[in-house]
Amino acid sequence: MGVSSQTVRVKVLFFGRLKEIVGQAEDSVELRDGAPIEELFSQYGASHPELARFRPSLVASRNQEFAAWSTPLHSGDEVAFLPPVSGG
């Protein structure tokens, strides 16, 4: 990580099964500006191996919109990892 990297704060939301695994519905974390959603997920996956197991069935969102895992994050973003949806 270069010296020019800025650190930003993002909000992270967990739902359904993921909320039960992580033990919280909401988190606030610091990460380098522009880090992809994938990198943020990896941090949670490292501390919660069961979470990493669900990765293939998850989709990510950034600011209430589905987002590619490669989407860079910036200050104030709201990120969520969404299990398969089962509304209706």
Add this chain to the structure above:
Amino acid sequence: MGVSSQTVRVKVLFFGRLKEIVGQAEDSVELRDGAPIEELFSQYGASHPELARFRPSLVASRNQEFAAWSTPLHSGDEVAFLPPVSGG
């Protein structure tokens, strides 16, 4: 018509536009046993030319079931000439 022809009585029903043309909802007529529906219709068509004009768009029924115009009629049958249906 041969001497062996028996005469039978059938009930005839008119609906919608046809009822307005014929001026009645129900009729009772005599005809030879086994005469086809087509022959019965022709009799009405002769006295009500406007009725004959609608023939291509009509279907016939015998005893509450759609019937071919060639269906032979017998004593007590209930016949109707049905304009295009517009329920719903």
Add this chain to the structure above:
Amino acid sequence: MNKLPQPDLLALVRDPIDHVTLIKHVREEEDGAIVTFDGCVRNHSHGRRTLYLDYEAYESMALEKIREIAEQIHEKFPIHMVAIAHRLGRLQIGETSVFIAVSSAHRPAAFDACRYAIDTLKRTVPIWKKEYFEDGAVWADGEIPPAPLETRAANPAS
């Protein structure tokens, strides 16, 4: 919790159709989906303002044809129950002329059966609609029901 099979509710009525009764009739605890079709009297037809409608039916045959539709959708789709009511007589704008409710465990059957029911009703049930406009009245263009094939053999010379 065995139950006696409850019959479908099929009716021609002269009073306003009670949607809630029809829905309650088909809706039970085993059902995951109810699809309904509510056919209403529009305030316009072919660009003209409609005042009201009169519906008339060949009642005995119409009810028999509606029963056949119910039988057909039970055969074709995995549904639970169906209710079909068609109103006759004079109807004002906004009133319901026909109401169909179908229940099933899963939604595709309820959608398919409800649509099949109204499509088939409009093609095969002997009911006629007269539309009243400010400048006159007309019998609505309808659909010619599918008729049995003509068989000349059925017409013996005597």
Add this chain to the structure above:
Amino acid sequence: MNKLPQPDLLALVRDPIDHVTLIKHVREEEDGAIVTFDGCVRNHSHGRRTLYLDYEAYESMALEKIREIAEQIHEKFPIHMVAIAHRLGRLQIGETSVFIAVSSAHRPAAFDACRYAIDTLKRTVPIWKKEYFEDGAVWADGEIPPAPLETRAANPAS
């Protein structure tokens, strides 16, 4: 009789869904067809007896996705109005979890739009259902929403 355009009614609710209010919202004198879908809590799932359900949502995003569905069906089908309500929290057997009502001049649009709406809702709206049985509870198998394509260019090395 010009009217101001009336918006669609789109909601996430915690109290029982009032079907009549939703239907009244979409049903006006220009409409000839109302199609509704009522998704109910079944008393069984995968052969097991269900006791009750809990629904949870990413509420802000779910409402936004429901709004997108409403926009899409207005673009795709010649409909008049739509109402969509999804309930959250604990639901008992037989209660309505989702209700959709669509009005249009003619029935094909109302059927197509109503079905598109529930199919799309089930694939794309972030809502989750937990099913409670006599011997435990499970998060229902769901559908993976269509995700944007990954673009590696969006991940600059720093």
